Amino acid sequence: MEESLSGPAAATCGSSALLNNHCADDSISGASASDVQDRLSSLELRVQQQEDEITVLKAALADVLRRLALSEDTAAAMRKMPPGKGQNPLREAYSMSCIANGGSSGRKPAHTSSVSVAKKETLASAAKSGPEKKKDKPPMEGIKEKEEATERAPASPCGPPASAPQAPSPSSHPSSPHPPQTQRHTPESKSAAPPKRGHSMKRGSGIERSQSSTWETSEDNRNKLVKAASTSKLLSKMVKNAEKHKEPIISQAKMSTREKNCQEGEYIKMFMRGRPITMFVPSDVENYEDIRIELPPEKLKLEWVFGYRGRDCRANVYLLPTGEIVYFIASVVVLFNYEERTQRHYLGHTDCVKCLAVHPDKIRIATGQIAGVDKDGRPLQPHVRVWDSVTLSTLQVVGLGTFERGVGSLAFSKADSGTHLCVIDDSNEHMLTVWEWMKKPKVAEIKTTNEVVLAVEFHPTDPNTIVTCGKSHIFFWTWSGTSLARKQGIFGKYEKPKFVQCLAFLNNGDILTGDSGGIMLIWSRSTVEPAPGKGPKGAYQISRQIKAHDGSVFTLCQLRNGTMLTGGGKDHKVILWDHDLNPERDIEVPDQYGTIRAVAEGKGEQFLVGTSRNFILRGTFNDGFQVEVQGHTDELWGLASHPFRDLFLTCAQDRQVCLWNSVDHTLEWTRLLDEPGHCADFHPSGAVVAIGTHSGKWYVLDAETRDLVAIHTDGNEQL
DSSP states (O other), X not given: OEEEEESOGGGTTGGGOOOOXXXXXXXXXXXXXXXXXXXXXXXXXXXXXXXXXXXXXXXXHHHHHHHHHHHHHHHHHHHHOOTTOOOOHHHHHHHHHHHHTTOOOSSOOTTGGXXXXXXXXXXXXHHHHHHHHHHHOOHHHHHHHHHHHHHHSOOOTTSSOOOOOOOOOTTTSOXXXXXXXXXXXXXXXXXXXXXXXXXXXXXXXHHHHOOSOOOOOOHHHHHHHHHHHHHHHHHXXXXXXXXXXXXXXXXXXXXXXTOOEEEETTEEEEXXXXXXXXXXXXXXXXXXXXXXXXXXXXXXXXXEOOOOOOSSOOSOOEEOTTSOEEEEETTEEXXXXXXXXXXXXXXXXXXXXXXXXXXXTSSEEEEEEBOEEOTTSOEEOOOEEXXXXXXXXXXXXXXXXXXXXXXXXXXXXXXXXXXXXXXXXXXXXXXXXXXXXXXXXXXXXXXXXXSOEEEEEEOSSOTTEEEEEEBTEEEEEEEETTEEEEEEOOOTTSOOOSBEEEEEEOTTSOEEXXXXXXXXXXXXXXXXXXXXXXXXXXXXXEEEEEEOOSSOEEEEEEOTTSOEEEEESTTOEEEEEOTTSOEEEEEEOOGGGOSEEEEEEOSTTOEEEEETTSOEEEEETTTEEEEEEOOOXXXXXXXXXOSSSSEEEEEETTSEEEXXXXXXXXXXXXXXXXXXXXXXXXXXXXXXXXXXXTTSEEEEEETTTOOEEEEEEOOSSOO
16 A cells, blocks of 8 residues: 655755855855765764763762762761751751742741852762761661661651652653653642652662651751752752653664654654754653554655755756656656656655766666765765666666765766766865766776866767866866876966856867856867967867856757757846857846756757756746746755645745645745744644744744734744
8 A cells, every 4th residue: 555745855855955155156166065064964963972971971970979968968967866856957958958949838948048059069068978978887877777767756746747859750750841840749748658669769768768857956957958958959950860861762773764763751862864853752741662653564655746956956957758857856856747747756866966967868867966874874875876767767876985975967978879977076186987887887087176067078979078167177088998188278368267167069069168257168179280389289279259148157058950048147048049159039037036057958949947946947938937846945944734735834944935735736825934934833723824933933824815914932942
């Protein structure tokens, strides 16, 4: 039995994609920051583990201090207590502690004002008590004598004695995210109770048996009571922490495939992609083990993916012969038929997909992913997967253990019918590797540059030429056997751009590049002897310069008829160029969709555009654009389903709140908040929805009209 899951896959990873450093002209100015994200996750995990160790050490120290204080006060009281005076100083100290913390009592606490002053003396007196007790008598002998004395003592004239307060155990009180409150004493709770067995007998038998006594009035004993009261208050808090960390730890083997939970009293730690997340147990649950159940036998099947990763990627939208648009979001590659409104999904990747290339046969596809971590925090290696777009079966996995950080760009060879695959990773050296991917071996490898590399392509007619471009460079590589030789493009009299953003090949074999200055350059191979110092024979040189866009030229797309489409950054324009690279037509993408990141040929006169705000648009120069795919542009945090309609709401770091239809797979409405949303939930009536933010503020919106109903603030902590 299979059930369908409808939800934004962007919540897992793609929406958490890091935006590379961009210049003011929409240019990428830094390498991928995925390694920083992995290191931060590792550090967060280590800090959480160290906090747990510190808490356990505090609990152990609390136990030692409790035993020292108990032995010291017991021994001193038994030495100085006159016959017939049965009240124990420690018993009185606990009584004063309860009064000071809000317990009801008829006696006025005469020394509660000095309890806080005496706190500084607690640790010192407890530390000094060790060697002094050894001279007097062993601690257990003092406890035994105290028990015998209290059994012989007469009943207190002040009324029925109260049993000593005890540290709460997980099984006796409901779990709560808040510290347990001090238990108030009532007449019923003051009745004598039999001593408990087990660990309570070992730790506090002397306290529980001192049921009847009188109050000491000497000044010497009052000072001891003040010290003991402050000690009991301090130790009670630390013992509570100790008890909280004595909860059983849930076995990782029993956890789900996407979770690693660790129960610690009132909350559960869940690790998502190596990040520790605290999930609080409901306050009416006493023991998590009693309600935890096994996973159901049914499996979920992915039905629909909302969103597209265009913000920090490029050239990642293509139309296949099947009529499907192929693109990626998170770790899912989507094949979307916009006419039939259906999706298929390639799910072979284990972490975020970063780049995509289509084989010359238009059937096989290669996708590269970044490094990541699995459900248990173990590292996942970046690699390339080659798969069949018809059957969605994996044909080959390339580069496991070879690439660092992630795969930045890749391309199939064209002159030899796609036998080879070239890949550039995201390491500091941006290694260029060539693979005979069907047989899996690596053919050649070389360092390219320490600067960011944005594109790589095989020459369509020369099987031995590979071209790469990026920050302030374009390299022409000659591949021969296992060696790669580099020739750097010389800009000469032309202004050297900050970034060479994209490249394409003309029908005559020349290379066309677009850069961050809005310029297109045509690079032609030299067939004559160059002037001295101007480079070797056969090198590529600039033959023509064309001003194309205001701002960056982000993408180039050659159409079937030989004309060219270009997409600009700052001017938001798509321009059609004829065979001689003269502009014919242009159209501007509306500002709300963002700048252009990818352009691809569509059916007939149509073309596809991927934007920096994660839209995929389909349009023509005559009819304008129609939105086909849209989603959030930053990490998605909040998700809420409507109580009875086929709707769900999402909120994210991009401050957008979106209401989606899970049947039609469409966007009902969207609203921009003043700050990022972190959580959301519908009212049971479905009329309104509340959105919590990182600052403690929460908004109430009308679920139909998206109008703001109310704003409230609860503290300044993240909701």
